[in-house]
Amino acid sequence: MSDCFEVNVSSSSSFARSGVLHTAHGRVLTPFFMPVATKGAVKFVSHPQLVNELCVECMISNAFINYLKPGLGLIESAGGLHKFIGWDKSLFTDSGGFQLILDHFVHKVTNKGVFFKNPFDKSIELISPTKAIHIQNSLGSDVAMCLDHQPLFGKSRAAYLDSAIRTIEWGLECKKAHEENVNKTNKHQLLFGIAQGGIHKDIRCKCALALHKIGFDAVALGGFGIGEAQRDMYAIIKEVKKILPKNNPTYVMGIGSPIEILNAVENGADMFDSAYPTRMARHGLIFTSEGPIKIDRAVHKNSFFPLDKNCNCFVCRNHSRAYLHHLFKTYEQNGLMLLSYHNTYFITNLMKEIRLSINENRFESFKKDFEKNYSKKEN
RNA sequence: GUGGGCGUAGCUCAACUGGUUAGAGUGUCGGGUUGUGGCCCCGAAGGUUGAGGGUUCAAGUCCCUUCGCUCACC
Numbered sequence: 048m049s050d051c052f053e054v055n056v057s058s059s060s061s062f063a064r065s066g067v068l069h070t071a072h073g074r075v076l077t078p079f080f081m082p083v084a085t086k087g088a089v090k091f092v093s094h095p096q097l098v099n100e101l102c103v104e105c106m107i108s109n110a111f112i113n114y115l116k117p118g119l120g121l122i123e124s125a126g127g128l129h130k131f132i133g134w135d136k137s138l139f140t141d142s143g144g145f146q147l148i149l150d151h152f153v154h155k156v157t158n159k160g161v162f163f164k165n166p167f168d169k170s171i172e173l174i175s176p177t178k179a180i181h182i183q184n185s186l187g188s189d190v191a192m193c194l195d196h197q198p199l200f201g202k203s204r205a206a207y208l209d210s211a212i213r214t215i216e217w218g219l220e221c222k223k224a225h226e227e228n229v230n231k232t233n234k235h236q237l238l239f240g241i242a243q244g245g246i247h248k249d250i251r252c253k254c255a256l257a258l259h260k261i262g263f264d265a266v267a268l269g270g271f272g273i274g275e276a277q278r279d280m281y282a283i284i285k286e287v288k289k290i291l292p293k294n295n296p297t298y299v300m301g302i303g304s305p306i307e308i309l310n311a312v313e314n315g316a317d318m319f320d321s322a323y324p325t326r327m328a329r330h331g332l333i334f335t336s337e338g339p340i341k342i343d344r345a346v347h348k349n350s351f352f353p354l355d356k357n358c359n360c361f362v363c364r365n366h367s368r369a370y371l372h373h374l375f376k377t378y379e380q381n382g383l384m385l386l387s388y389h390n391t392y393f394i395t396n397l398m399k400e401i402r403l404s405i406n407e408n409r410f411e412s413f414k415k416d417f418e419k420n421y422s423k424k425e426n
Numbered sequence: 427g428u429g430g431g432c433g434u435a436g437c438u439c440a441a442c443u444g445g446u447u448a449g450a451g452u453g454u455c456g457g458g459u460u461g462u463g464g465c466c467c468c469g470a471a472g473g474u475u476g477a478g479g480g481u482u483c484a485a486g487u488c489c490c491u492u493c494g495c496u497c498a499c500c
Binding site: 332 | 466
């Protein structure tokens, strides 16, 4: 366990806490949410918007996807992923392990690693845990994630146990590769392990503890948001928190809906990433303080109200639902841009308010008020 | 004017020699979407088969009349 994370304020009535994550590209206040920049860009949200207007301090890219295109050679020539994409703040990379559950990427999985199908030339290639680390070393991200293994939701307990054991074995290999490799572009790259085990508390806890003993900078929780009940996820987060040191930054991977984030924070989560806010924006589902709305619904066609009357983002200050409905229904790209902007603002603003409420020791009441408003369903 | 072709869901089209309750795509209206995908998935509504008459146990389908569109030739 490194000293990359420190807790500042702990809630007196829950596991919620605020703190700071230190990376080679600066400090990130926790709890925070990372927008997903799979190919080095958040879909439909520009870097200037992220930095200047949305105050995003950290995002996550995908090592495997960048490895396929444009390839490591080009990114190394540029001086690493930060320089290639022009991002001077903290940057995580996901190993590509999550793509394990996507049929069109995976040929087969063995103890050696994942045999991926390259979608561009149809070739099959082994991504071993070592290879996954070498790729992320080359990219030079601030935080590299181990290659992990997760079954599809609903598999047997035995399947979850197998994947947890495999994830630990792969974690050992990742740690070894990370220590041996002389990093070209980021000498202070952190390495996080990922605990698996589905909703089985004992498997999760044993997996998390084993990973902790390997000596990662943090143990994250993976494999959520794929079909399990939300209360099961919160229970797992709480159980894992109990057995890991207080200064383990708890990264709950793949989670991004407002209610889930609030409950995860209540149970001790410190960081999140998810394509959910931006993907939902592209699909027309918009977060508002009074619950999610679908902008393509006919009810918004003649509405000159903003998406969210309580939101202070550029879109809500300047545009009506009628306009955004029109852009969305006519496939105008600016519609996707404005909606993605709003959803990203909504989540980053939520995180800001969560941090503030924890620091002022009123997180529970903030959460209660938010949830009450969010379930109004008047939209 | 003469001859041919075509009129079926909002739109584009299916329906073998007449034979269950006229289907599909798209669009419309709902719901889903979480560590690549601008997609995709699920459900619902929507038809006097241009109109009128006839033959038949039975007509979107065959016959007659009529209206509309279209092509060719005068």
